Amino acid sequence: MTPIRRRRRDDRRLLRALERWLPPSRIIRDPGECALYDTDGLTLHRAPPGGVLLLESADEVEEAVRCCVSHGVPFVPRGAGTGLSGGAIPLDHAWVLDLSRMDRVLEIDPLERTARIEPGVVNLDLDRAAAAQGLRYAPDPSSQRACTVGGNIAENSGGPHCFRHGMTTRHIESLEVVLPDGTRTILAAPSPGRADPRGLFVGSEGTLGIAVEATVALVARPEAVRTQLASFPSLAAACRAVSRVIAAGARPAALEILDRLTIKAVEASVFRAGYPLDAEAVLLVEAEGSAEEIEQETAVVQAACEAEAALAFETADDPVARERLWRGRKGAFGAMGRVARDLYVLDGVVPRTRLAEVIERITKVGERHDLVLSNVFHAGDGNLHPNLSFDARDPEQCARVLAAGDEILRICVEAGGTLSGEHGIGLEKRDHMHLVFDAGELATQERLRAAVDPAGLANPGKVIPGGRGCVEAGHRGPPGSGERTARRIEEVLG
Amino acid sequence: MSALPGLDDCVHCGLCLPVCPTYAIDRRESQNPRGRIAALRAIEEGRSAPTPGLLRGLDDCLVCRACESACPSGISMEGLMMEHRSRTSDARSDGRTVAERWFLRAVVSSPGVLDRFLGVARLGRSLLPAALLPDTPGPSRLRPARAASPPAATSRLSTETKGRAVLLRGCIADRVQDRETRLAARLLSHFGFEVSISAPGCCGALQRHSGLVDLARELSLERARDLLSGEPDAIVVDSAGCGSALHEPLSDAPELHAVAERGTDTPSLLATIGLPPPPHPIPGPVVFAPPCHQSHGTRSTEATRSLLEHITEGEVVLLPGEEQCCGAAGTYFLRRPAKSRQLGERAKERWERGGRVKTLATGNPGCLLRWESLLRREPGVEVAHPVTLAARAYGLESEER
Incomplete structure (x- = not known):
């Protein structure tokens, strides 16, 4: 057959x-x-x-x-x-x-500052439910209006505010998961000296099982928040301003850069934020804390922007004005539909100090492949999102997009960075894993995966390149139990 | 055939998902705007056959336009669905589509036929047990319209004229909210506008959503000529569905553009003159349920909200989840009764969650009928057009029955 x-x-x-x-x-x-x-x-x-x-x-x-x-x-x-x-x-x-029908926030515990949720809860709905108790769910991917926390857990998603608050994995208290063999188990904080199964699971992209319930950590909403917007005559100047902010010891909640093409696209959309159209780049900085801390940080940020010849600098304290400044950033991906019908959002990470130089090289890659390339990125943690606009119906364009993507990833890795900041490896970067892991490391990952998913049925073909071990032999593992899987993981991890 | 408008502008970002009412119910990809666009693309590019699942998803779109306010790429779902339905409508022969086409072509488009039709419908309704007709609107509102003449300049506040305003009567709107039209005329006249009322007739809004685009264009042009005949400064449309349709011309005809430019609604027009405090303020609280086509079409909810705040003593609150359609959606409640009912139930839950406020204001015939039917068993609840509440606050309501 x-x-x-x-x-x-x-x-x-x-x-x-x-x-x-x-x-x-x-x-x-x-x-x-x-x-x-x-x-x-x-x-x-x-x-x-x-x-x-x-x-x-x-x-x-x-x-x-x-x-x-x-x-x-x-x-x-x-x-x-x-x-x-x-x-x-x-x-x-x-x-x-x-799992999108599993969208209930089951419980919010204001004393423990946790929320127990189903995986299909939309990220922003969780934050809104937390806000009713004066709390906040910090990870805020740009798709937060639509994306589910289950997906955030699978991809270990980030977001602008993860610069200060950390990625999704920092906010997971415990998980109830269905393992790839159909057993259900709870992953919680490990006893001392043992591997943390939560760290293993978050970001495993559906290859190690499916989270069916999560207890996530909430944080206090800050006393005050100020959003600052600076515009620059060049993208490089905006990048250098970020380095100055960090060098001066400030630790904003978010540091985001948008380039000219992105500004034009969002300003034409319902997400228009009032970004200046004459700028080559805008920098969004958010300060959180006490009123005094915010004043200090504003002074540092403003000085850094002035030192890089910023064209304009404005601040917003009230929630409506702040929301307006953020709208453009959060709608940036979708707004690129105004440029072309498909968009490939890359996710490479580079050391912050090399942002300006890497961006310049990436721009040249776009030009060489004759592609429309725009940039939106989390400058604070060096997480780039070069965006390639294209038409997926044209195979020749797709080939150029893939070639350009490959070069961009290589540039990031060469500069001392890595493949993904927050989107995960998935199918997109699977075949680039060898750029950051050697054969031995990949083999370990593969053994780990086989220990958890001996039949190789959980999200096949993702994350790890090449063959999928025992999948090809078609053999199925023994019907498992949570404990047995845990033992198999321990064996692999030593 | 040219590509459908806007089909090339979607990058699959998914920001439309949380605002789509049909997706909220089903959570199927075919039931959200991103999936509908993907379906149209797949069919157009020959990657998918127009399977029953895909067609159901496209048919189930309410054209509530909530996704348009969420779309960073500015895709007009109304334009897309209108064009899609126009291309496929003739090929459809299922009973509901045929009945809907007949209703929109032969009944709604002609005031005389509509009156006779409603007469029969009222008779049928009074003969049949209500349980058989759970989704049809209450009969009280569906009556032949009465007054066509503008009110005599009653107790006009100022002698100086604020400009000429003509009010659209419409077709269904004329049967459902003809009293509101007369009250709007009184209000505007009271505050110094020279008011006239147009002849009854359909503006083509319902036909547009069902893909009868040529007929919609023809009707809108007819209305435009009629509305412009008195050279008005303002064209007042207090039915959000009609307002939205007249706001967005279907051709380059100068008449249509003139109507779009001068189109407004009573609250927006009153906002231009600054109102004195009302002598008989509404006790409140009032919950404002903005019609979808006011939120996402004419985008004129702010003026209505301000007017309600101005005339109400208590609080004016927005219905929770106000971007979610109540399910009436033009002829949708006839075409997709089960889904429409589900959306209605959800709308009622949101009203309950919002504190069961006794006065609900909404400015569109479909929404008025739907809310009256949803809240008919709730004691002491009033569903009112914002214009009615405003007329009451200024002591002008008792003069109209």
Whole structure:
């Protein structure tokens, strides 16, 4: 039997098993509808799923994974489909487990400063629920209006304010997960001297299992916040101003740069923020803390901007004006639709001090490949988002985009940086992993993955390049338990 | 055939997902704007056949336009759906589509036929048990319109004229809120405008959303000529759906653009003159449920909100989740009754969450009917057009029945 026919047979058997407990309205098999799940925020790649399940509870996720495992069918979790590294693209005709209906904030504990949530909760909804108790969920990806916290956990997402508050992984207290063999377990703080399973899981991009519930840490809302906007005659000047701010010892909550093309796109949109159109770059800086701290920091930032010949400098203290300044930044990705129908958002990281020089090299890559390249980035932590605008219907353009992307990633790594700041490796950067990991390190990662997912069914083809070990042999691991998986992980990690 | 407008402007960012009412119910990709655009692209590029699942997703779009206010790329979902439906409408032969087309072509477009139709509908409604017709609007509002003449200049406050204003009567709007039109005329006249009221007739808004674009264009041009005949300074449309349609011309005809330029609503027009404190303020609180086409089409909710605040003693609150459609959406409640009902239930939950405020203000015929039907069992609740509340506050309501 050919592999395709075998898969079709497996899919049919899986479907029969699913239909025993899942209502037909929550199983999507219509080929046109399924094809809508063939991509996420990275439209450079497409692969249609075998089917889509709209799941509503942890028990259902567990049951769905068990069904997939017992029929040898791969599966991929999905939230809002806003990921930018192709993490939710169902390779190998995997089935999509859509968790967006699991969107309840189950409990907020103001004393412990934690929230217990389902994975499909939208990031901003969690922050709003926390705000009602005077608290805040700090990680704030630009897609926070739409993206789910489950997806943030899978990708270890960041956001402008992660410069000060840390990425998603810093905010996870405990997780309840369905492991790739269908067992359910709790991952919490380890006893001293043992590996932290939460650190392993957060950012594993659906390859080590699916979070079905999370307890996340909340932080106090700051006493006062001030957003500052400076505009510059060149992108390099904006980058140098950032270095000056850091060198002067200031520690803003966020430091963001947008270049001219991005400014033009957002200013033409409903997200217009009032950024000056004559600037080559704008720098957004946010200060948090006591009134006194904010005054001190403003002085430092203003001096740094003036030293780099800033064209204008403004500050906003009231929430409405601050929100307006942030709108442009948060709508930047979508606004690029005004330039071309597809956008490839890269995510390389470089040492902060080398920002200006790296940006210059990246600009040249864009020019050499005759591509429209714009830049939005988290300057504070050196996390670049060079954006390549293109039309995915044109294979020749796609080839140029991929070649330019490859060069840009290499430049970041050469400059002492790495592949991803916050979008994850996914499908996008899988084949670049060897730029930052040697063969031994990759082999360890692969063994770790095989220990947790012996059948190789959890989000196949993502993160780790090349063969997938025992998947190809098609053998399935023994029916597992949380403890057994934990032991297997410990063995790999030594 | 040329590409659908705006189809090339979506980069799949997903910021439209949280505001889409149909996605809130189903959480299927085919039921959100990003998925609808992807579906149209896939069909156009031949990557997907127009499968039942994809077509259902496209049919289920309310054209509430909430996604337009969320889209960084400025895609007009109304334009996209209008064009898509116009291209596919003739090929459709399912009962609901045929019935809807007939209703929009033969009934709504002609005031005389509409009156007879409503007469029969009222009779049918009074004969049938209400349980069989859970989604049809209450009969009280659906009556043949009465007064067409503008009010005699009653107790005009100032002798100086503030300009000429003509009020649109519309078709369904004329049956549902003809009293409101007369009250608006009184209000505007009271504050010094020279008011006239147009002849009844359809502006093409409903046809536009169902893809009968040629008919919509023709009707809007007819209305435009009629509205402009008295050379008004302002064209006042207090039905948000009609206002939004007249706000966005379907062709380059100068009449349509003249209407779009002078188009306004009573609250916006009153905001230009500065009102004295009302002698009989509404006790309040009032909850404002802005019609989708006011929020995302004419984008004129601020004036209405300010007017409500001005005439209300208590608080004026915005309905929680106000960007989510109540499910009425033009002819949607006829075409997609089950989904419309679900959206209605959700809207009612939001009203409950917002503190069950007894006075609900909304300025669109579909929304008025929907809210009256949703809150009909709630004791002491009034669903009112903002114009009605304003007329009451200025002591002008009792003169109109």
